[in-house]
Amino acid sequence: MFEFEPDRPRWQQVADVIRERIESGTYQPKYLVSELSLVQEFGIARDTARKAVRALREEGLIYTVPHMGSFVSVPNEAESPEDQASTD
Numbered sequence: 079m080f081e082f083e084p085d086r087p088r089w090q091q092v093a094d095v096i097r098e099r100i101e102s103g104t105y106q107p108k109y110l111v112s113e114l115s116l117v118q119e120f121g122i123a124r125d126t127a128r129k130a131v132r133a134l135r136e137e138g139l140i141y142t143v144p145h146m147g148s149f150v151s152v153p154n155e156a157e158s159p160e161d162q163a164s165t166d
Contacts, residue, residue, distance in 0.1 A: 080120045089129035092120055096130065100139050100150055107152040111140055 080095070082088050096116075099105045111134075116127040131148050134140045142148045 087129075088120075088122055089126045089133065092116060092122060092126065092130040093133045095120075096134055097137075097139060100134075105150045107150050109150040111148045111150065113148070 080091075082091055096105070096111060105111065111131060113124060113127040113131060116122065116130065117124055120127075131140065131142070135142060135148065139151055140148045141151050
């Protein structure tokens, strides 16, 4: 089971782990981030899982579809060379 740091809220630590998994590619775009699986994996309360998911949604890393779940967001496409040139 996951070992939590005592001086930080658990939802922040769970969000950090999910964020790392998204950034490393472990969780690919459109991967389902299930609150229930977070509860089971980390041994946390459902409300704690919801707070972690909400924080990641606010960062734009995941999106939620009502009655379906929360999924890893698709990264923005890179700017075209014309877009980059206009900002120089």
